[in-house]
Amino acid sequence: MLQRPVEPRQYTSVAFTESLALQGLSASIGSVGDAYDNALAESIIGLFKTEVVNRHGPFKTLADVEYALMEWVDWYNNARLHSRLDYLTPVEYESAYYAQHQPRRPALV
Template sequence: MARSVGRKGDSYDNALVESVNALYKKEVIGQEDSWNDVAEVMTTIAELIYWYNNERLHSWCGHRPPLEFEQDYWHDTPEQPPAAA
């Protein structure tokens, strides 16, 4: 992906990153009044990532989790021949 605006290293200049950051703030940060320590935040983030990729139902995927959709895709896709050397 190419960045659109901002300086090198800014994550907020990309619409995809902005939507992920918004989800993270809404689903993780905004759900707690306070955090006990960094480990608690990291564990909660890991749980969100697991849910997002493995359990969340997505309409584009036919209301299936993204990982299940991808596994079915690769299972049903014929193996490609090796590239010529």
């Protein structure tokens, strides 16, 4: 008797789930087949393909792709203007946030 393929099942690492819990985060993994499974990853991959691969490809070597990816991730995380952040870069927005919200210091014992 042949076994069914593994694809219908979903695997989530116990270590991954525990590390999320330690940080006070909830996993964004839904049940098999729902719309939340890989939506964020697929959106980011789609952006990268549109903004880098389609505009600057084809790449000649794997190193060229890796370098383009690192440049794009640096830009995406640090320099892009974002409408949800009042057209500030993520770095500017985070700096402004922490300037207004001083971190609490732990109580001395």
